[in-house]
Ligand SMILES: Nc1ncnc2c1ncn2[C@@H]1O[C@H](COP(=O)(O)OP(=O)(O)OP(=O)(O)O)[C@@H](O)[C@H]1O
C-alpha cells in the first residue's frame with residue numbers, strides 16, 4: 001500500500017532535505033518505488049541536494065498549469081527513485097487542494113512518497129502536511145531544535161495523521177559520552193515520539209549530501225539503511241551512534257586529539 005510521509009521539523013536547517021533524499025535512496029536500494037516531492041516550493045533545494053538540477057525540464061508548477069503531466073515532471077535519480085521538483089517561484093501559487101491531488105496521483109505508482117517540508121509552520125507547511133498520511137519530525141540534539149520539534153509535533157496533532165515518528169540527526173557519540181550533548185534517549189523521552197532512527201554527525205554528509213556518494217560501510221550509509229528498514233517494517237534496530245567512541249583505544253585516541 002502506498003504511503004505519503006512529510007518530513008518536517010519546525011526549526012530550519014536541521015536536515016529535512018538531507019533526510020528526505022537519503023531515506024528515498026535507502027528505500028529505493030531496497031527495491032521500493034519511491035518519489036521525493038519538493039514541498040519547499042519556491043525555496044527548493046531537494047534538486048540541489050540530489051545533484052539533479054541540470055536535468056529538470058518541468059516542475060510542479062507546470063503540472064498545475066497543465067503544461068505537463070505528473071509523470072512527465074518526474075526526474076529519475078536511480079532505479080526506483082524519482083524527484084518531483086519545485087523550482088519556479090510561480091509554483092508557490094499551488095493550492096493545498098492541487099497539491100493533495102498530485103500526491104493522490106503519485107500514490108497510483110509509488111510505494112513511498114516523501115514530502116520535503118519547508119521550515120516553520122506557515123501556509124506552505126500546511127500544504128505539505130495536508131498531502132501526507134504520516135509525519136517524520138527531524139531534530140538535531142540542539143535545544144532550540146528539540147523545542148521546535150516539540151511545538152511542531154503539537155501542531156501536527158491537529159491534522160489527521162496516522163503516525164508521527166522521530167529522526168535525530170547530527171548526533172555525536174563522543175560528545176554524548178563526554179556529557180556535552182543530550183542523548184538520543186533523552187530527546188525521545190522529552191518529545192514522546194517513536195524513534196525511527198539516529199543519523200550521526202558526518203563530514204561526508206556535509207560534503208556530498210547523499211549516501212549514494214559514500215561507501216556502504218560508512219556510518220551515514222549504515223544509519224540510513226537501518227532507518228529505511230525501520231520504516232519498511234523489517235527491523236526495529238536503531239543505529240548505535242556511541243559505538244565508534246567506546247572501548248579503550250577509542251577513548252585514548254579521543255583524549256590524545258583533545
Ligand atoms: N548528519 C549530518 N552531518 C553533517 N552535516 C549534515 C548532516 N545532515 C545534514 N547536514 C548538513 O546540514 C545542512 C542543512 O541540511 P538541510 O538542507 O537538509 O536542512 P533543512 O532542514 O532541509 O534546511 P531548510 O529548513 O533550510 O530546508 C546541510 O549543509 C547539510 O549538508
Ligand SMILES: [Mg+2]
Pocket residue numbers: 016017018040045116117
Ligand atoms: Mg530543506
